Amino acid sequence: MQIPYTLQFINLLAAMLLLVAFAMLSQRRILSLINLFAWQGALLALSTFIVAYSTNQHHLYYSAALTLVLKVMLLPWLLHRLIRRLNVRWDVETLINIPTTMLVGIALVIFAFNLAAPITQLAEGITRGLIGIALACVLLSLLMMLTRRKAVSQVVAFLSLENGLFFAATSATQGMPLVVELGIALDVLVATFIFGIFFFQIRETFDSLDITHMEKLKDD
Numbered sequence: 001m002q003i004p005y006t007l008q009f010i011n012l013l014a015a016m017l018l019l020v021a022f023a024m025l026s027q028r029r030i031l032s033l034i035n036l037f038a039w040q041g042a043l044l045a046l047s048t049f050i051v052a053y054s055t056n057q058h059h060l061y062y063s064a065a066l067t068l069v070l071k072v073m074l075l076p077w078l079l080h081r082l083i084r085r086l087n088v089r090w091d092v093e094t095l096i097n098i099p100t101t102m103l104v105g106i107a108l109v110i111f112a113f114n115l116a117a118p119i120t121q122l123a124e125g126i127t128r129g130l131i132g133i134a135l136a137c138v139l140l141s142l143l144m145m146l147t148r149r150k151a152v153s154q155v156v157a158f159l160s161l162e163n164g165l166f167f168a169a170t171s172a173t174q175g176m177p178l179v180v181e182l183g184i185a186l187d188v189l190v191a192t193f194i195f196g197i198f199f200f201q202i203r204e205t206f207d208s209l210d211i212t213h214m215e216k217l218k219d220d
Contacts, residue, residue, distance in 0.1 A: 006054040013047040014133045021140040026098050034079045037156050041071030095147050112136035134168035
């Protein structure tokens with residue numbers, strides 16, 4: 001049975017999403033990390049648009065447009081503006097070295113595909129085979145959150161984690177109700193503003209954005 005061209009294209013976009021997740025995991029520059037997040041959002045918006053076209057799920061067109069505006073344009077612009085205000089020019093610092101992190105990432109991808117195998121059989125839709133990639137993206141983003149020392153890079157990892165969850169929802173059920181997606185988008189936007197205020201408070205208190213300095217609060 002020949003695989004439809006739209007599904008082949010969605011599979012290609014999913015593979016690119018996974019590659020971008022690995023690139024973010026190995027990235028040492030904060031500016032490059034934000035740019036990769038924008039590319040991840042663009043791939044997510046395009047894959048959502050293709051799923052909407054191939055399944056006639058019209059609400060996914062709105063989801064794709066919302067993803068494009070929020071995660072490709074607005075959030076990267078806010079993050080770039082934030083690091084300029086904070087005068088951030090340092091490299092991304094990790095708790096463990098990059099080669100070890102990548103090996104752990106590969107192990108997580110293998111775990112994700114094995115975990116998603118029985119779930120895939122229960123899911124419906126042409127994209128149900130992509131649940132493993134979506135879960136792998138979520139786990140890689142979680143790993144990035146756990147291995148980064150700077151607050152800005154952890155926020156980017158958190159936003160990337162939300163991208164993985166959205167891709168998982170698209171893969172398993174052809175998206176969530178539009179009202180839920182709008183609510184999540186608003187939550188993410190508000191969280192970004194709160195994180196921005198949080199960054200300034202950390203900077204004023206510790207003169208650094210290294211989250212390890214927050215351990216000083218335990219001694220006070």
